[in-house]
Amino acid sequence: MSESIRSMCKSLKLAYVSEIYENIPFDNPVQYLEALFKEEFRLREKAKVQRLIKNAKFLDSKNLSNYEWNERIRFPTHIDKEGLTSLDFIQQKQNVVLIGSPGTGNYRKFLFMERY
Known part of the structure; x- marks a missing residue:
């Protein structure tokens, strides 16, 4: 050229x-x-x-395989750790909201919400 x-x-x-x-x-x-x-x-x-x-400027790449699961993590009654890690909520058109202390990466509660 x-x-x-x-x-x-x-x-x-x-x-x-x-x-x-x-x-x-x-x-x-x-x-x-x-x-x-x-x-x-x-x-x-x-x-x-x-x-x-x-x-x-993401600090690290995070995934569920190296997540530190502990007894303080609470799930809604209709799902557990295996249900979350299977990612079935995606096919069910649900969103996941992770709630925890800001900046720590420690999520203590998972919320599932229907998408409209």
């Missing part, structure tokens, strides 16, 4: 076009531009997600 085209892509904020234009199959001009711009949008969205995760 010529330096002038690269410069124009930069001015138009087409960050990925200069990197991907050769990888897009060319059948006709309309198909080429559509495929090129779709890939630009896809890569922008991917970069946006990575940027938002980085800006969120």
